[in-house]
Amino acid sequence: MIDLLAQTLREAGHSLTKPRMTVFGALQAPKPKTMNQLVTSVSDIINRASVYRAVALFEELGIITRIQHGWKYRLELSDAFTPHHHHLTCNKCHRIISFDEPDRFDEIVSGIAASHGFVLQNHGLEVYGLCPECQTKKAAT
Ligand SMILES: [Zn+2]
Ligand SMILES: [Zn+2]
Missing domain, CATH: 1.10.10.10 (Winged helix-like DNA-binding domain superfamily/Winged helix DNA-binding domain)
Structure with a gap:
């Protein structure tokens, strides 16, 4: 590297x-x-x-x-x-967790691209939600 x-x-x-x-x-x-x-x-x-x-x-x-x-x-x-990966971002505390994409995810994405006549070169994906900690905090109040 x-x-x-x-x-x-x-x-x-x-x-x-x-x-x-x-x-x-x-x-x-x-x-x-x-x-x-x-x-x-x-x-x-x-x-x-x-x-x-x-x-x-x-x-x-x-x-x-x-x-x-x-x-x-x-x-x-x-x-x-x-290594290629994606992120889960917490909407509340802004923490970011990286995850590897599931097997065959690339195939699915190239399938989508191909259905629009595209040749896949790269892709991005960001996922947003509430992390376990922020869910607990919400439940406590
Ligand atoms: Zn959070
Ligand atoms: Zn990916």
């Missing part, structure tokens, strides 16, 4: 610096991070400004993607750098 990162940066005329490597490493965690969580997780290695600069560059180069939910967003590595 670091090789692919270095290559992606090099092709765009950038080098693999320590802040870039650190931010990339922090985003390899299984859960998408908010900007604050990301800054906090690397705060003993690099400062906030370096994190912001690395994130801006990574977004520009398609290395990371933003999962937008209302006015909030979380960051994660793009499909090229992480």
Whole structure:
């Protein structure tokens, strides 16, 4: 993965610096991070400004993607750098849970595309609801 990162940066005329490597490493965690969580997780290695600069560059180069939910967003590595997956987002606490898609899901999607004369290239799917914790809270009040 670091090789692919270095290559992606090099092709765009950038080098693999320590802040870039650190931010990339922090985003390899299984859960998408908010900007604050990301800054906090690397705060003993690099400062906030370096994190912001690395994130801006990574977004520009398609290395990371933003999962937008209302006015909030979380960051994660793009499909090229992480196994393909989808998200369940809680409408109340904004937590995001990643899940692998079921077997043959791609077949279903290409079937839909084909029925409209499309050749499938990629797809996205976001699922929204209430997480177990928020359901409990609701029941308690
Ligand atoms: Zn929730
Ligand atoms: Zn998928």
